[in-house]
Amino acid sequence: MAFHKKEEFTQKEQDLAAFAKAMAHPARIAILKVLAQRNECVCGEIVDILPLAQSTVSQHLKELKTAGLITGTVDGPRSCYCINWKAFSTFNSEFNFLFANLKIKNEKACC
Amino acid sequence: MAFHKKEEFTQKEQDLAAFAKAMAHPARIAILKVLAQRNECVCGEIVDILPLAQSTVSQHLKELKTAGLITGTVDGPRSCYCINWKAFSTFNSEFNFLFANLKIKNEKACC
DNA sequence: TTACTTAATCGTATATTTGCGATATAAGAT
DNA sequence: ATCTTATATCGCAAATATACGATTAAGTAA
Numbered sequence: 001m002a003f004h005k006k007e008e009f010t011q012k013e014q015d016l017a018a019f020a021k022a023m024a025h026p027a028r029i030a031i032l033k034v035l036a037q038r039n040e041c042v043c044g045e046i047v048d049i050l051p052l053a054q055s056t057v058s059q060h061l062k063e064l065k066t067a068g069l070i071t072g073t074v075d076g077p078r079s080c081y082c083i084n085w086k087a088f089s090t091f092n093s094e095f096n097f098l099f100a101n102l103k104i105k106n107e108k109a110c111c
Numbered sequence: 112m113a114f115h116k117k118e119e120f121t122q123k124e125q126d127l128a129a130f131a132k133a134m135a136h137p138a139r140i141a142i143l144k145v146l147a148q149r150n151e152c153v154c155g156e157i158v159d160i161l162p163l164a165q166s167t168v169s170q171h172l173k174e175l176k177t178a179g180l181i182t183g184t185v186d187g188p189r190s191c192y193c194i195n196w197k198a199f200s201t202f203n204s205e206f207n208f209l210f211a212n213l214k215i216k217n218e219k220a221c222c
Numbered sequence: 223t224t225a226c227t228t229a230a231t232c233g234t235a236t237a238t239t240t241g242c243g244a245t246a247t248a249a250g251a252t
Numbered sequence: 253a254t255c256t257t258a259t260a261t262c263g264c265a266a267a268t269a270t271a272c273g274a275t276t277a278a279g280t281a282a
Contacts, residue, residue: 008162009137013144017137024132025270026120029209033124036210044228051119056271058230063269077228077279088210098140099147099199136240155258167241169260174239188249188258 012094019091022067027052027060032083035070041080123205130202133178138163138171143194146181152191 009017023029027050034049035042047057061081064070069088072081120128134140138161145160146153158168172192175181180199183192 009141013137013140016140017135020131020140021135024128024135026124026128027270029124029127029131030120033209047229053272054229055231055273059270062230074229074278077277079229083210092206092210095203098144099194099203138240158259164242165259166243166261170240173260185248185259188247188256190259 016091016094016098018067019069019087022064022069025060027057028064031057031060031064032069035081035083041073041082043075043078043080046081127202127205127209129178130180130198133175133180136171138168139175142168142171142175143180146192146194149193152184152193154186154189154191157192 023032030050031046034046046061047054050057052060061070061072061079065072065081069084070081071084072079134143141161142157145157157172158165161168163171172181172183172190176183176192180195181192182195183190
């Protein structure tokens with residue numbers, strides 16, 4: 001039995017899916033929102049904002065970092081994170097390439 | 112122990128996450144790509160294109176439909192699907208509102 | 223040195239996702 | 253009515269995600 005046949009798809013499909021997956025949780029959206037609005041490295045504070053335990057927030061941060069949506073530096077006993085704008089730019093391009101370039105001529109719903 | 116505390120977040124955060132989650136699989140990205148490129152209702156064919164069993168593809172289609180990314184009509188023994196452009200437009204706006212409007216002044220990576 | 227602070231990781235329980243085969247459904251063909 | 257075709261749903265097994273408390277690690281302060 002083969003589970004997770006993700007390798008059967010193209011690299012671009014997998015990349016897009018991986019990016020979307022990293023955003024596929026409200027907690028991670030909230031984290032990204034904070035980082036985007038602050039527009040600087042945010043050290044801590046995120047734990048105080050989210051309604052989750054410290055360990056859980058740390059896991060979400062790790063996922064975002066692993067997926068490449070954010071970067072992080074260790075600065076003494078605390079860690080600082082900020083948005084990886086380059087990754088978002090790439091995602092946005094890919095996303096628009098797939099879906100947005102046809103949007104105008106498709107305003108008419110077909111079914 | 113509370114699992115899945117998604118209700119603790121704002122509706123917009125949940126909506127964005129739900130949309131992202133629907134795209135968080137290469138198979139569903141591939142399906143969306145086909146529908147976007149064809150630019151019309153696609154009946155069947157999707158099963159032939161994807162390297163997955165018919166029942167699995169049907170499940171992915173159901174997820175996309177439930178999340179509102181695609182629409183579908185039953186047409187005799189066959190079903191036809193097409194992209195819900197309105198949903199994509201909404202997602203794109205929300206996405207850009209959160210992340211893209213700050214992109215230009217943030218090209219400098221901070222960490 | 224011993225505390226204190228901050229964040230990451232471990233261990234674990236539960237929930238969800240993924241995939242397939244088997245079965246059901248529903249319309250058209252014979 | 254039966255057969256065929258196309259799609260959806262069910263039932264199950266395995267993988268992954270989610271969350272928390274407890275612990276660890278590493279720097280700072282006393």
